[in-house]
Amino acid sequence: MNVFDEWPQLDDDIQALIPEIISIRHHLHQYPELSNREFETSRFIAEKLESYGIPFQSGIAGTGIMAVLNSERPGICRVFRAELDALPLTEQTLLPYASKMRACYPVTGGGEEETGVMHACGHDMHMAMVLGFARLVATHPEKFTGSFKFLFQPAEEGAPDGENSGARQMIKEGVLESPVPDVCIGLHVTAGPLGEFRLGRHRTTASADTFRLEISGKSTHAAFPWTGIDPVPVAAQIISAWQTIPTRQVNLSQSMPPVITVGRIYGGQRHNILADNVILEGTVRTVDNQQRDFVLARMADISQGLATCVGASTKLTLSSNNYIAGKNDSALVESIVPLLSKISSHQVTVDGGTYGTDDFAEYAQRVSGLFIRMGASPPEMTSTGEYIWPTHSDKFIADDRAIAIGIKMFSILSLHLKK
16 A cells, blocks of 8 residues: 555644644744753753653753654654754844844853854754654554654754763663664755755765864064964965865765865964964864875874974864764665655755765664755745755744644655564
C-alpha cells in the first residue's frame, strides 16, 4: 500500500494541532536562550511533553531532553532531533513575536559581551515541528510501528570554550542506546521557497574549525616603524596567502574546495602606535578529515613563515568545539526522494551538500542518517524577487506554514521507514 494511502486524514489530523504548535513556536522565538543556557526553553518543552502524556528524561547534557514513545506494533527505532539554542544577534525582523532578549556572550580570548539573542537559525521551528510530531504520534500510536526518540539538544551552535557541545555530550550520556536507533532524522529550515526540499546524496554538511591566530610584533611610535615590528601588514599578507590554499593548493578535480574565512580582526591601542599584536579570528570549512588536516597544517605553516620573514611570531589555536563533516545514508536518500516530491510542490534537489555545519553529523556518524534542508521563507517574499535574508541574519524570517509541512514529512518518512 502507498504510504500516503495508509493515513488519508493525515493532513486534517496535523491541522488540528497546528494552532497550538504555532503558538508554541512564537513563544520559543520570543524567548530564546544561548548555547548551554537554555534553562527556560528546556523547562517549557518539558512542560509540554508532560501535558501530552509523553514520557521523557530531562537534564541530559545539562538542558537536553529525550522523549521516548512506543507504537502498538513492532518495528525500527527512529530518532528525531531538534535544537534548543539560539544565536547572539539582536533581531531586526519587526515580527510581533520578535525576540527582545539580551544576554552576556563569552568571546574568544576571555571576557563577555552583552548581545541580543535570536532564533536566527530556525531552531524554534525545529522544536515546534518535533514537538508537534511527538504529539501526533502520542495521539495516533496505532498508525505507526516501532519506537521513537525525540531529542531536544542544547548547544548545537557551539558551546563556549571549555564547555561540552550538544550532540557529543548527548551521545556520551546515552541517547543512542537502549534501544540503539536504526535511523536518525534531522530537518533544517533555510531561506528559500516554502516547502522546497534539498538534501545531499552522501555529504551533507562541512566540518568546521574556529581558529584564533595571534600575530606578535614589537610596539613603537608610528613615525619610526623601523624601530619596531608591525604585525598589521603581516596580518594582511597572511589573510591573502591563506586564500591561495583553496585556489592553488587543493586538487579541485578530486574534491570541493575548502573555505577559509577571517571574520574578526583586532589589535592596537592608538592610531600613531604600532600594535604589539593583532588577532585574527575565523572559521575553516572542509569537506572531509583529510582535507581538514591538510588545510590547518598549511595555515599554520604559512602564517609562521610570513611572520618569521619580518621577525614577528604567530600562535594558532583551535576551538575544542569543532564540527565534523556530515553524511547521509545514500540508499535512504534514494528511497525517500519520491516521497518528498509528493509532499512538496517544488522539485526536490539532491546535491553535494552545503558548507554550513551542524552537529547532527555526530549522530549520522554512528547511525544511518537523513539530514534534510527545507525552504521556509514566506511566499509573499519569494514571489516578489526581493532579497531573502539567510539564516544567521538578524532579519531571517521563517514562515509558520512550514511547520505543518515538516510534521507531515516526519510522518510520511516514519510510515515509510518500517524495518
